Amino acid sequence: MxxxxxxxxxxxxxxxxxxxxxxxxxxxxxxxxxxxxxxxxxxxGAIAGYTVRLGDAATARRIRATVLVGVQPKALAQVMPRLQAMPAVEVAHTTSGRFDLSLQVAAGSTAELDEALDAIGRIPGVEDTESLVHLSTRIDRAL
Missing domain, CATH: 1.10.10 (Arc Repressor Mutant, subunit A)
Incomplete structure (x- = not known):
């Protein structure tokens, strides 16, 4: 390149x-x-596709959180399909350190976010979670 x-x-x-x-x-x-x-x-493969980047008008009513997830040893293969089936889970990254996954979760209300967090915690193989609710975006260089 x-x-x-x-x-x-x-x-x-x-x-x-x-x-x-x-x-x-x-x-x-x-x-x-x-x-x-x-x-x-x-x-x-340098360009994998073209997409829409939603503006504030489309995302203003979405509540986002980063959810750090600890997974039991050898359970990641069983956890991932369950996370993938959850519409609230927008992005999932494997990570190094204390947690195995970092998720970006979005919901239309705090009640929906709470339900999504509870559902993540109930997935067999998930042993620990920590949630960080996003308050405001100061820098976004995703694109």
Missing amino acids: DELDRKLIAALAKDARAPAAALARRLGTARTTVQARLERLETS
Whole structure:
């Protein structure tokens, strides 16, 4: 991946719907170059897909929490399908340290969040959880 690829990915992170011609003008290169680069980045797996990033109007009523989860030894394979089936679990990362998983959980109300946290704690193989409710977002460089 070279500098042009990095600039192209950065431009797409700002506006994934930008047409190739607009990206080419912004990057000072030919439209065919942009199209070829996009195809190569997609084929190589550097770009896995294009998505929608929800704005404040769509997420304002969502309550988010990070949930740290300790799993019994060798139980992760049984825990993951149960977590994947829970719509409130948006993201799951394996981690090092005291906890085995870090989850991003979202709900429409504190009552729904409480239910989701209880459901996570009841999954066979989960032995410990710690929840951190998100109050405000100060930095978000996810894209």
